[in-house]
Amino acid sequence: MIVKLADNIISPLGVTTGENYEAVKAGQSALCLHKGVKGVPTPFFASLLDERILSVEGDYTKFEKMCIQSVETALAQCDVDVSSDRTLFIISTTKGNVSLLAEGGEHENLLLGVAAQKIANHFSNRRTPMVVSNACISGVCAQIEAMRALTLGLCDYAVVVGADVQSPFIVTGFQSLKAVSPEACRPFDQERKGLNLGEAAATVIYGTAERAQDCWQMVCGAVRNDANHISGPSRTGEGSYLALRSVLQNANPSDIAFISAHGTATLYNDEMESIAISRAGLIDTPVGSLKGYYGHTMGAAGVLETLLSMCAVDDHTVIGTRGFERLGVSCPVSVTSENRTTDKRAFIKLISGFGGCNAAACFRKGGEE
Template sequence: MITVLSHNIISPLGSTTEDNFRSVLRQQTAVRQWHGRFGPVGDFCASLFDDGSGATDGPAGLSRLERLALRSIRAALKGTDVDTASDRTLLVLSTTKGNVEWLADGIHPLERALPDSSARMIATALGVTTAPIVVDNACVSGLAALTTAWRLLMMGRYDRAIVCGVEVQSKFIISGFQSLKAVSPLPCRPFDIDRMGLNLGEAAATIVLGRGDDKEHGWKIVDGCQRNDAYHLSAPSKTGLGARMALTQAVGDYPADDIAFISPHGTATLFNDQMESVAIAGAGLGKVPVAGLKGYYGHTMGACGVMETALSMCAVDNGIVPSTMGFAELGVSGRITVAANAAPTSRKGFVKMLSGFGGCNAAMLLSSNKNAADRATADCHEDGPLQAKHNVHITESTVCIDGKVMPTHAVGRQMLTEIYKGVVGDYPRFYKMDLLSRLGFVATELLLRAEGGVRFVERSDRAVVLVGHSGSVLADMNYLSSISDADDYFPSPERFVYTLPNIVTGEIAIRNKYHGETGFYLLADRNDAFVDDILRSAFCDRGTNSVVGGWIECGSETAFEADLSIFERKADGGGRPAATK
């Protein structure tokens, strides 16, 4: 049994989960107008910490983001039995852009702008001795982090997991969303007929999970699921396919009459809210109250999944369905029940939903009902290294397919183009991709051609799980060049989309019509045993029968590596994925 041991939220509305919940009950919002905060981005509405709030104060040498996360984690650990120095304790950090405000600032080395650097600094400050994981999976990162931690605990790798979602805003992020015309000039209005877009926000939230605590009462994760639309990199599916699939599996056979509410992504953009409404109605949950929280906090990106889950637990503990601030009149076609006002509830479960760039969608069901049990598969309890069905290994100068060298003439970026032209040739979208996506695309094409069989058919049982170190740093630098000069300030929406490393998984999903789980993880160094654990954790999802995944690193134009394989669940549905050769 995996249970929630504690949680904490630090936001502009308070420094504990309880403080934040009371602010929500009082209909207090942290979203307001900001003037000149980030220079050329101009005036905007957001939920940000005041410079003098003290929320991001802390040890020298740490960034604002790291100090904020550290403060939340320490607050959550108070009163628990977590030994941070134990090799049975895991730290999982959820953030989409980390210290991107330090990127190429002329002060900090490039490495300190990477999200993994933040995870290592936080781990060191806490005395955590195991290697941390960063989940960098766009806006679903928070739920993906909770799901990953939950699975690794079920697998028996750890006894305690500290999951922290954190985000701070910057010119980089706000200008990017502005370039996509997604930012509202006024406080956001989720699901409302007059919604105009999202507000961004800052926060840190922590949930501590424990294994082996057979509590009769208390919160537990019943199921977590991720599915991809395989439709578009930045626009959600018109049919809500990925979100509906994730929601349907997460809820499963849990009784709808014990679900207090659905906490949606609810960003108040035209297409997100429409998609979620269709997905919720399509899953048969149209009568369950929908309680959106973005009107209080804005979109806190890597923090929102953890923060809104903690707030939802607090709300159910207090017998309350929170109101959706900013909502007045339904402005979506899906027949859903948006909670315009707070209401009492005696139900014990809730669902958290998220969606994000790269086509990713996530849903998680949590319950304090003593009869609720988590849903694990046999694969969560197996040991031993994963065995690959096929493997492709690419460096900047070599290509090997199942151990055989593929002749090439060019090196670096040109080599990837050479392979594309010689092997694929009919997918011009390739030329729009950043280098990380090109690398993943080419490696996957070679891998799937080695596998053979029918291509380009809809399937939801194959996951795409990639692990690396540098993430999207090259795309970050590329986008930064469009906003660096105040006299030539022209944020590029196309460049901005690729500043999320999970976009490569979206490219692979779209190309191959994969609707299964997609995820991107960051580690300090390549550790094959650790990578195996992350890949194996995908098989804890009972809907996953196959995984395309492995290590992918693209830290420079002239030095990169992709070492990807296909893994499959055993035919009998149990045990670890088996070798086929």
């Protein structure tokens, strides 16, 4: 089975997974209003990472430093031969070093694969890295790819690192789509006005084990398309529902502590997810979104939200959805703003993105009960 060996989160709320979990559990948010930042003319709410908290030195961009520091911190917790060609790097990012475009000229590490190779090479790893660039669902897709590579014996260890750095490119793009909230986002709420963007890096290292024992196990995952629209979710939640249905073939709904939803707080995303969850028969399962703490961290989101969900289950907690007050979606999913308690040992990570893609994955602590 596929087990988690080590992990890390670097965000404005902390530089370890533990610091991040404690902050989130206490209700802290990294979202605030930024005026005149990064050359974006219109003020915007976002969670931005101060580069000065990064200790990595050398000729690296902010994106690369975030990835390297996150992987380094995770590696210190485990005994993985990172330089071996049996260790596979899987990078999850949507835009990598896109801010270099504004500088003009030709930067080789504008190419995601070249940047990924630079990150892997920092750890003396010479194996060709994979970059999963599947919009907002990249972080869950990257973990699914890691699970598959390990199951098939294509590698002994998989280092999955998700990250994105905000730039005028991304911020103005989301503003032009009218997807950005003028205030801290409010997932699943009646008054939700859109998403906030965020910066983070998150790493998870997976390996194989005979028995899960006290480890976190990645049980299964699936990716499905809506076949409906390139920038809007399906009104029937088709792809998200199909991904959930596939995952439920290997997971018992009564074992699920909660669904960690995408919950971006856009009108259409949250509505769509409520429909997909309802169609999958999970209407009574607690649902939460972490976007009120971090905003949408894009390539990092799928990894970061998986790791915090693991901490929450370990702590017998369903993290409350910050910004939520009154349910504003058509299917009555079980969202609360307050933390709840749980004694269940598994959860589902659900996520959707542009290009009509959707992913769901199930994780469980320890073996089958």
